[in-house]
Amino acid sequence: MKVLVPVKRVIDYNVKVRVKADGSGVDLANVKMSMNPFDEIAVEEAIRLKEKGVADEVVVVSIGVKQAQDTLRTALAMGADRAILVVAAEDIHDDIEPLAVAKILKAVIDEEQPKLVIAGKQAIDNDMNATGQMLAALLGWGQATFASEVAIEGDTVTVTREVDGGLQTIAVGLPAIITADLRLNEPRYASLPNIMKAKKKPLDTKTAADLGVDVTPRLTVVSTAEPAGRSAGIKVGSVDELVAKLKEGGLV
């Protein structure tokens, strides 16, 4: 079985985000970029399926600027077999919307015919939490989002999902889309020898136009602003003082 994992290049989760003074967006120039953390989890899960003999090939796909090939190399170093880069933007500040990403992924999937797609639950830059669900819709496949446990048996995948009230388990027929939540696994680090080996693994490059997908955004970003600030209050010296403050404020 072939497993396809979409991986997004995003601002590293440790970087302090700076909003540009003119309100045109977030400054990404000379900022550390990494694989979206949820996608590392998705790649890890796919590799584990391969190690268990359930999957035989793991293909990773990234859509965006050409620099996204670094992200793909990271996935290859973790253990993915093959990578596809779909160049859809020139400027590192141009984010491709989930709908366009899903359309591009659908075009890739029509060619590649994987039986399972594992995406991340959410990209930590746009915080959309949408691509996996949109892709499932376009393909007419079943979806199991926010997965914390995945078990494949025959043509069915049983997935435990993190939901508002706790956990839900569902069964989805293959082919299917899974989106990975934080507790699905702990992704491995790529070792130095594997990073070297990854340089020789195949990486195909295409463009959105090759796949016939229009990536014009449906949502125009009118402005980007700093959130309303919150300033530090006071330090209290003791539990008694804290209790007094809370009572003063009518909070308890």
Added chain:
Amino acid sequence: MAVLLLAEVSAGELALDATAKAATAAAKLGDVTILVAGPKAAADVAATISGVAKVLVAEDAAYANGLAENLADLVVSLAGDYSHIVAPATASAKNVLPRVAALLDVMVISDASGVVDGDTFERPVYAGNAVQTVKSSDATKVITFRTSTFDAAACSGSAPVEAATATADSGLSSFVADKVAESDRPELTSAKVVVSGGRGVGSEENFALIEKLADKLGAAVGASRAAVDSGFAPNDWQVGQTGKVVAPELYIAVGISGAIQHLAGMKDSKVIVAINKDEEAPIFQVADFGLVADLFEALPELTDKL
């Protein structure tokens, strides 16, 4: 303009608070019809939400467990009559609405925190470190609303309830089991007071200290990702960028350092209290009242004295 609001239904009951908060946001856009994919009794509760024009109820086994494929098909079957399709940004709606949007060939606007006009919305990005204003060019707007930024609509209405035609079971997925913890505590996203514990709490047993304080205050219990990952607390307690977003009157963070991913889920709380033994912890930069102390001493004393 006409708005279809997909109600939050959980275990056959209407989640009134979340639905009423989304109703407040929806009312800014036009006449609101609430769609309840669940029992008639849940629809009757939805009908009490003030300012609602109509409630549609689709009672069918296909919708009993919130499966995304079936719910999306139902919403799409009704979509033609509406300019906006909205829902509270719950785990369930975040599963369904992007699927609806793709079936309609439109973008989804996730986690909107503000309505500028019928096409233009505000939403936090980058873990709440920036707020984007986005304008949609799509014919139908599909939106999930962040419940923590809208007050719940009142419940003095009596909208008519009509049956909607159920769609067929897609057969793409099926329900296996739910593992839902029963609790007498208020729900995290609607509680007036939240007490959250982090890695500093140290163990699942020690989390009882957090729970004791919460029970004394009639509060909900939250947790940081580190506390959940370490098995101190269940996943549905996680507050943050990728967990629940809360904005209670009072948020008490105990043994939580204050990573931006955590702040993203609680920094709109009215009053924040932080208890941490490290005076440099970033949580103090957003706390109204900070107490530098060992939680194992401070928590029992606080619980005692309140």
